[in-house]
Amino acid sequence: MGKVRVGIIGAGRIGRIHADNLLRMGEAEVVAISDLFAGEELLAWAGERGIGLVTTDSAELIGRTDIDAVFICSSTDTHVPLIVQAAEAGKHIFCEKPVSMDVNRTREALEAVSKAGVKLQIGFNRRFDHNFKRLRELVEQGRAGVPHLIKITSRDPNPPSAAYIQVSGGIFMDMAIHDFDMARFMAGSEVETVFAQGAVLVDPVFAEYGDLDTAITTLTFASGAMAVIDNSRRAAYGYDQRVEVFGSKGALSADNDYPNTVVVSDEAGVSRDKPLHFFLERYNEAYIDETRQFIDSVLHGKPLPVEGFDGLQAELIARAAKESVKLGRPVKLAELNALA
């Protein structure tokens, strides 16, 4: 295989970002794009990029013999059936998080992938962020010693729309799931218990849909380490994404990125511009890097950087967090089946 021939399923913002990133790589080709609402605009967009096939039918795309891998960027409820179909068709799969909102269905998808022997990478893009990647390298080099405490701050600049909130799966499955993956990534150990507390402090609309906008989740790991994650749907100063790993030899911390380094000192004080506004700005390079590593893995047989199992674990933690809020007590991952 000289190039990986890719089909994109779902032509929303993230689907197009992946397409554009793939188009810049010598080792990938974008052959087709499907979207339920494909129309003139998408045809034009695809035409400018030399993408030959535009269709409303994802099955057509999956059925193509000139496609080696699919990027599943459609709505969450379509992920499991698409993964199953793609796996059965022998396609390698890149799927956005979460695989599904039901861990049993996610397990089904993973089984289909395993049976078909194809690759499945989950879109936990933050592992590829230059700061968090470097932090993880240093953890692996033992610069923090044995990890004791992992602290993750994860706050969005603005809440999503009411329409989105309604179908989002809630703050844990939609937003904190990235942080749950980050905690596992840094800890190098599996989560045992989850305790989550939440509140509606940003906007009452979250309460209307039984959701939360502010949360603190604590995790304990098999290794004995603990993690704490704080989430907010609205940080007035923009996207706030920081990680700290504290261990027996010291602490490693990754701060936000800023658009520039300019500092103003005047009578009012010392100031600088706000951090990069949101995920498209902050994780721009990370999206490219995750795609490159997926292509690399498909083409050269390198191990995947984030697998289906990682998707499942993060979902389990999100599920446990939701349960923990409901029950008002810590929940063990091991007891989740009984609860379900």
Next chain:
Amino acid sequence: MGKVRVGIIGAGRIGRIHADNLLRMGEAEVVAISDLFAGEELLAWAGERGIGLVTTDSAELIGRTDIDAVFICSSTDTHVPLIVQAAEAGKHIFCEKPVSMDVNRTREALEAVSKAGVKLQIGFNRRFDHNFKRLRELVEQGRAGVPHLIKITSRDPNPPSAAYIQVSGGIFMDMAIHDFDMARFMAGSEVETVFAQGAVLVDPVFAEYGDLDTAITTLTFASGAMAVIDNSRRAAYGYDQRVEVFGSKGALSADNDYPNTVVVSDEAGVSRDKPLHFFLERYNEAYIDETRQFIDSVLHGKPLPVEGFDGLQAELIARAAKESVKLGRPVKLAELNALA
């Protein structure tokens, strides 16, 4: 009253620090110092400072008519009886934290103080730290808006001795109690529930005494805000004391203090010296400031900056944290009596 005439009870490190700080103030006079083990060394120390009375008997000191206020710096188990005696003798009282390890006994002390109409300030010195004081001012000015999340990092450079651990009251009552007070100070609201998790990751000696060396505690406040505190008995890089208040209008954060601002850039990277080593370095000015405000309050009738009630609340939270670890679930402050 031209000057406040002070007697110091307990001539350990902290008693002597308070004495020296008082000696520098125009409005205070140190008249006497008592210590169970007072001997030649203490006589010499007091002599150099012109402190007239050195005794092994705290009752003698409390009985003096030329003393207006006492600083109780002896071991925790002596605090309640000394507060009661001093209150009954009409002395104003500055007492180190915690008042006691039993909230009911603390209540007794507070009642005696209330009955006698004297002042009681608790030694929560961190409220007077230049960073945290400034942070609190900004919270009061509304710079963070309505507080949503309070994050406190509190790590010591090195664990105390085994002998100390044994009588310390445990990580929550001995160490985190400062952070519980800080959380209340920043939240401007009272704690409702406490959930604490802990581990022995630093030194097995903590387990021997049924104690922990690493902990994460989450608090919920009546206002709806939440707080999270992480504690460790050993940070390889020194004393780590940071606070962040996140709210509807933004985030306020206070970093550590450093001994200097020098940055070295060389082939190995960019580096600077570690933060100030421990509480004596970090809170040097804070100790002076808390003492000054106590003297000010006694002399000029200004309100106390930290009262007996604040001591009681922090103890209640510490007690709840310990209970929470034991029970493996969140504990409400309201249910503490039932548990006791």
Next chain:
Amino acid sequence: MGKVRVGIIGAGRIGRIHADNLLRMGEAEVVAISDLFAGEELLAWAGERGIGLVTTDSAELIGRTDIDAVFICSSTDTHVPLIVQAAEAGKHIFCEKPVSMDVNRTREALEAVSKAGVKLQIGFNRRFDHNFKRLRELVEQGRAGVPHLIKITSRDPNPPSAAYIQVSGGIFMDMAIHDFDMARFMAGSEVETVFAQGAVLVDPVFAEYGDLDTAITTLTFASGAMAVIDNSRRAAYGYDQRVEVFGSKGALSADNDYPNTVVVSDEAGVSRDKPLHFFLERYNEAYIDETRQFIDSVLHGKPLPVEGFDGLQAELIARAAKESVKLGRPVKLAELNALA
């Protein structure tokens, strides 16, 4: 004109960077590339990118009617004749700095450009750096008030090769010329006098070629402001490019960029990785931006962000700096002709 059709003259590192940046822009097309030493390797390189013409003859490229603009990226001695030819052929021109090492020849080139009515942009890429661009915006908004002092630090991570030093034109014309342009950019005023001091402290090879490796240059502006630039050919910690503008209302300063924000706190101290290594890393985005603005200017008639006049002024200052070192006294730009 739907797209600007570009020919690249000189297929060295910088020529290829410009080509690749142009290839990513919807509004530009790279039609041809010429290089004295064009061979198999360049043919393959151009083939991958769909660049139709590869030639050893720049005149052939300039003569093409399907080319609207040329990028002159060949050696400095070829700049003036190529500018003159391209201008006479009616091509718009982007030329790397310096135009030449002889201000009279540079003036010739500018006259040819002026006569032909084509556009000439000089490759002062640092004006497009996200930090310096933001700093300049703030200067324009008056955030520093009236500029009084401009301070520029400009140090390379490693000296160039002896071969390069020999033909470089010296530290002022080769390296500091960027800083002279930056000083003018920030001051918004023209330079009147130049005083430069230098030394050979990094490597004696500089002395062999009558060059310096360390220099401090001070400039005075017509506005009354002053600037100081310090240059070194070797900073052990990497590329050091900082600018500060101090004025009646305060100071604005732009720091270096770093590869990540990770901070390590351990027993040795607090450290982070070195700044971005060299100009390709630091000014990656700036190269794209300068090219985009050139294309924009050609296509939509917008004003050029850096003109031939800016190239000439920076060369005059570099010339004066060299003269100043020789004479051991400040040199006025106005007296340069007399000296020449």
Next chain:
Amino acid sequence: MGKVRVGIIGAGRIGRIHADNLLRMGEAEVVAISDLFAGEELLAWAGERGIGLVTTDSAELIGRTDIDAVFICSSTDTHVPLIVQAAEAGKHIFCEKPVSMDVNRTREALEAVSKAGVKLQIGFNRRFDHNFKRLRELVEQGRAGVPHLIKITSRDPNPPSAAYIQVSGGIFMDMAIHDFDMARFMAGSEVETVFAQGAVLVDPVFAEYGDLDTAITTLTFASGAMAVIDNSRRAAYGYDQRVEVFGSKGALSADNDYPNTVVVSDEAGVSRDKPLHFFLERYNEAYIDETRQFIDSVLHGKPLPVEGFDGLQAELIARAAKESVKLGRPVKLAELNALA
């Protein structure tokens, strides 16, 4: 000698600061204070501190046999005669900078000191600043390698009064003299040439008295290193005192001190309070430290940290800077005599 018995000459702000600092040291005693305008207020001030003698006559103070050392804190024009008298009386001397505004008179004072065999320390307090002291330690440890470039930023928050400007000796002798000493302190080498440029940009009152308010001075050292100092009489954001030493192995830089570490992140950006306002705040500890070292030197025979020779060298540089502005060319220290 158990304690150094000190007399203070000049009861202005700095004289009183030294007195209070001495009063806190176990090894010093303040016996007397003299001031031309000594009156009720000074008597009261001295009374509170137990200073026995208050006089308008400095000769009376110098004549006392119960005085071991004098602190000369009176106006600059009195320094030389007082040093000579004190030296002849066998007193050790701490003298504020500058010794005088005429290097020949300063030499006279130094000769008297040398002849009498007493100690003379000059009040270059900035050498004792925690940041600059640490920077110097690192230079001595070779962390920067061989120093190539020294950069000093030195800006005051506000200009002095017109009355002060008139008698100040000008920006170089009054203000930059501290920076000239700092440059020598960091370089560990002697200055050979001085080139200074200045302007009146802050307030026309400076021009009225033939003075400048903004200046850039470059120095070359015998070692081959160079230094650049920028001065301004008015920085809108407060006192700006930074030093950078760049050498063969890297760069060491000392930033300003801030009143706290609190950072505010909100919709407007990320900000913090201004640096410490002026020298009393910034150099508070440095004043204590310089006094302590003087007392230590007198009592225990340790070498002085700043000697008369250091005072003379800084004055020579200031003189050369003034000359350089007048002549519009670099001035060698060696040619100063010819100019005088």
